[in-house]
Amino acid sequence: MTVNEDSFTNWKHREEIAESMIPIIGKLHRERDVTVLLHSRSLVNKSVVSILKTHRFARQFAGEELSVTRTLPFLQALTTLDLGPSQIDLGMLATAYQADDRGLSVEEFTAQAVAGAMGADRIDRREGRDVVLYGFGRIGRLVARLLIEKAGSGNGLRLRAIVVRGGGDQDIVKRASLLRRDSIHGQFQGTITVDEENSTILANGNEIKVIYADDPSEVDYTAYGIKDAILIDNTGKWRDREGLSKHLRPGVDKVVLTAPGKGDVPNIVHGVNHDTIKPDEQILSCASCTTNAIVPPLKAMDDEFGVLRGHVETVHSFTNDQNLLDNYHKxxxxxxxxxxNMVITETGAASAVAKALPDLEARITGSSIRVPVPDVSIAILNLQLARETDRQEVLDHLRDVSLTSPLRRQIDFITAPDAVSSDFIGSRHASIVDAGATKVEGDNAILYLWYDNEFGYSCQVIRVVQYVSGVEYPTYPAPVH
Structure with a gap:
């Protein structure tokens, strides 16, 4: 047999194993509310090829591809355990097992590593939490996709309604079509049907009421059977506590803004300060996409090296706030x-850092240029550090943070020498460190941080909503602090 035939046979064998993993992953998710991850990347509803590609990502961790032959025994071991709602990372299990010298079997090691998800410590399955989207633009539709995607177990977040202004004939049909097909993010993964008579969109079995209103005061959500809902305001029309309080109508318990909040509204960057949210806080903001992109790596750098001052320059894709052709704008x-055009504009991301990282004493300044791409931006973070270092130490630290720390869902790391902006469309991380572009000299470090300012930010919004709703389940094995 030739080398090529050996390689192909090996590929077909791995395909077969990945295919056998799909029903196990699906059953754990549906029946036990367990999300199976691989180095923080969800394997739920993934194809055979996606599972294999995700395993290949482990080269970042150990320098070699993680084989499905190594992770399958851990997945099979999970099916024998009485697990409660949780997230379980097969990649972390396999890596930790390899480093363990106690001579335990895979089954014994797995049971110990995920013990917190079992027995007296396990979390009971909860009823789903109602969610309402106020506004249905770029972020609103992506958040809707994520909510529908994550509704598989029926015990998490449930998108119950979308509130929009009336738009004339076939309004609901047109909005459903925009949800179904997106020029940047592609086709909706599933089926969508429309009931115009009842003003309802049915997406993957989720019945979503479309409510028409020009002002929050016009809606009584209890009339639609909605209770204790988290309302996500995607319009950005109201950004202070007084304005956002208008949403606190019958049926709504909390309001989450997908724009920087003003005044005393908490600006939350998941992974950094989400644990500061007070249980009785009813109004909060998820800050901006750029704030979410720069704050996690800024925290990672400050924790290890100390940051004395910094400047961020964002090269940002254009948005709906700009004009297609020259026209009046405020x-x-x-x-x-x-x-x-490239358009110089302002950014509030630098000033927002203080809200998310109040302990950071460094002064951070910022500016922004809008450029002619429809999605994915890059933040260039120029930092003066408290101590001298070198490029390799910085890259090793950020790589480790992206793989094993509590920030691993926020920070990704890439070494590809030819990476460009379109490669990051659909990234679920708040920012991606471009290793090849990183520059370090003495106490100065310049980081190039890619981010999908639409989808990556929407993922951060969902994480915040999951946290405040109580359906952000713990991850096992626990990340390294």
Whole structure:
């Protein structure tokens, strides 16, 4: 047999194993509310090829591809355990097992590693939490996709309604079509049907009421059977506590804003300060996409090296706030054609750092340029550190943070020498460290941080909503602090 035939036979064998993993992963998710991860990447509802590609990502961790032949025994061991709702990382299990010298079997090691998800410590399955989307633009539709995707177990977040202004004939049909097909993020993964008579969209079995209103005061959510809901405001029309309080109508318990909050509204970056949310807090903000992109790596750098000061320059894709062609705009430059120009504009991300990282004493400044791409931006973070270091130490630290720390869902790490912006469309991380572009000299470090300012940010919003709703389940094995 030739080498090529050996390689192909090996591929077909791994395909067969990955295929056998799919029903096990699905059953754990549906019946026990267990999400199976591989180095923080969910394997739920993934194809055979996606599972194999995710295993290949482990090269970042150990320098070699993680084989499905190594992870399958851990997955099979999970089926024998009485697990409660949790997230279990097969990659972390396999890596920890390899480093363990106690001579335990895979079954024994797995039972010990996930003990917190069993017995007296296990979390009971909860009823799903109602969610309402107020507004249905770029972020609203992506958040809707994520909510529908994560509704598989029936015990998490349930998208019950979308509130929009009336748009004339076939309004609901057009909105459903925008949910179904997206020029940047592709096709919706599933089926969508529309009931115009009852003003309802049915997406993967989720019945979503479309409510028409021009103002929050017009809606009584209890009339639609909605109770204790978390309302996600995607409009950005109201950004202070007084304005956002208008949403606290019958049936709504909390309000989450997908824009920087003003005044005393807490600005939350999941992974950094989400644990500061007070249980009785009814109004909070998820800050901006750029704030979410820079704060986690800024915290990672400050924790290890100390940060004395910094400047962030964001090269940001254009947004709906800009004009397609030159036309009047309240901002001085945003009126110029977005797809034809680079546009200097302001960013509040640097000033928002203080809200998310109040212990950071460094002064952070910032500026922004909008450029003619529809999605994915890059933040160039220029830092003066408290001690001298070198490029390899910085990269090793950020790589480790991206793989094993509590920030591993926020920070990704890439070594590809030819990476460009479109490669990061659909990234679920708040930011991705570009190792090849990183520059370090003495006490100065310059980080290049890619981020999908639409989808990656939407994932951060969902994480915050999961946390405040009580359905953000613990991960096993626990990340390294």
């Amino acid at each position: 901002s001085e430059r945003r009126g110029r054609s977005a797809p034809l």
